[in-house]
Amino acid sequence: MDEAATYDAYLEVLPNGETLAQVLDLPGCFAYGASSDIATLALAAALPAYYAWLRRHDDYTPIVTGPYAMRVREMVRVPPRAFFGPDAEPMDVGDLDLGASLLEWAYADLGALVDGMSDAALAARDARGLTPADRLDGLLRVQSWLLSRLEPQPAPAPPEALASGLPGGLRSISQAAIGRLRNSTADERERVLEHEGERWSLRKVLHRSVLEARELLAALEGGPGG
Numbered sequence: 001m002d003e004a005a006t007y008d009a010y011l012e013v014l015p016n017g018e019t020l021a022q023v024l025d026l027p028g029c030f031a032y033g034a035s036s037d038i039a040t041l042a043l044a045a046a047l048p049a050y051y052a053w054l055r056r057h058d059d060y061t062p063i064v065t066g067p068y069a070m071r072v073r074e075m076v077r078v079p080p081r082a083f084f085g086p087d088a089e090p091m092d093v094g095d096l097d098l099g100a101s102l103l104e105w106a107y108a109d110l111g112a113l114v115d116g117m118s119d120a121a122l123a124a125r126d127a128r129g130l131t132p133a134d135r136l137d138g139l140l141r142v143q144s145w146l147l148s149r150l151e152p153q154p155a156p157a158p159p160e161a162l163a164s165g166l167p168g169g170l171r172s173i174s175q176a177a178i179g180r181l182r183n184s185t186a187d188e189r190e191r192v193l194e195h196e197g198e199r200w201s202l203r204k205v206l207h208r209s210v211l212e213a214r215e216l217l218a219a220l221e222g223g224p225g226g
Contacts, residue, residue, distance in 0.1 A: 004069035009043055011036050011075040012082045021070075024086050026050060027102050028210035036075060044068045057105040081208070083192075083199040090190040091202050099206040100182045106213035107174035110136070113220055114170060132220055139216050140173045146209050147180055149200040150188055181206060 012020045019039035023029040029050040033039030047068050054061040076082035091099075114122070114132070122132050130138075148154035184202055192201045 004067040005064070006069045006071050007044075007047070008073040009040050009070040010073055010082070010084045010086075011039060012078045013075060014078060022207070022211065023047075024084060024207055027099055027207040028106060028214040030211055030215065036072070040070045040072060044070050053105075057101075057108075080196075080198040081204075083201075083204060087199070087201050087204040087207075088192055089203065091184075091206075092189070096182065096184060096189060096202070096206070099203075099210065100178050102210045103181065103206070103213060104174075104178050106210055106217060107170065107178070110139075110213060110217050110220075111170050111174075113217065135216055135220070136170060139212055140170070142212050143173070143177050143209060146205050146212070147177060149193065149195060149205050150184070150202060152193060154195055177209070181209075 007023050008025065010022050010024050012022075013036055017035050019033050019036045021031050021033065021036075021039035021043040023043065026047075029043070029046060031039055031042035031046045033042050047064070048066070051061065051064045055063070074082070074084050076084070114136070117132065125131055126135075181202075189202050192199055194200070
C-alpha cells in the first residue's frame with residue numbers, strides 16, 4: 001500500500017464551529033466543514049481537484065495521486081481572520097510570482113465562466129437574492145480591500161463599476177490587482193502591518209485573494225471548493 005502524502009492544514013474556526021481549512025503551501029486549496037474534523041477530511045478530498053486545476057493552466061504540474069493525509073499545524077478561532085505562522089515569512093520573488101500566477105488563473109477562469117453564461121443565468125438570483133453580477137462585484141470590492149491591507153495607511157478606493165460589462169470590468173480590475181501584487185517592493189514582501197487589530201502581510205493578502213476568487217468560482221460553477 002502506498003504511503004500517504006502528508007500536507008499541513010491551517011484551520012479557522014467560527015464561533016458556531018464551522019471551519020475553513022486551507023493548505024497554505026497550495027494557495028486556493030480549501031474546504032469548509034461543520035467542524036474542524038469534517039473540514040480537514042474535506043480538505044484532503046479537495047486535493048485531486050486542486051491539482052487538476054493547476055494542470056489545466058500549467059503543463060509542468062506533476063500528476064499527484066493519493067492517498068493524502070492532513071496534519072493540522074494551526075487552528076485559530078475567528079474573527080478576526082487568522083494570521084498563521086507562515087504568513088509572517090518574507091516572500092521571495094519566486095513565491096510572489098507563483099502566487100500572482102495562481103490569482104491570474106483564478107480570475108481567467110471566472111472570466112471564461114462569465115463569457116459562457118447566458119443572460120438568464122447572469123440574472124438568476126440565488127437563495128440570498130444575489131445575481132452572479134452582484135457576487136462578482138462583491139469579490140472585486142473584497143479584492144480592493146485586501147490590496148489596501150498592504151498600505152501603512154489604508155484608504156481603499158472602491159473598484160470601478162462594471163460599466164463595460166462583466167467580462168471587461170472583471171478583466172480590468174483583476175489585471176490591476178495582479179499588477180499591484182507582482183510589483184510589490186522588497187519592503188512589502190517582508191513587512192507585517194496591523195489594521196484594526198488584525199495582522200497582515202503580503203503572503204496573507206495573496207493567499208486570501210486566491211481563496212476569494214476560487215471560492216466564488218466554485219460557487220458559480222455549483223461545485224465544491226478545492
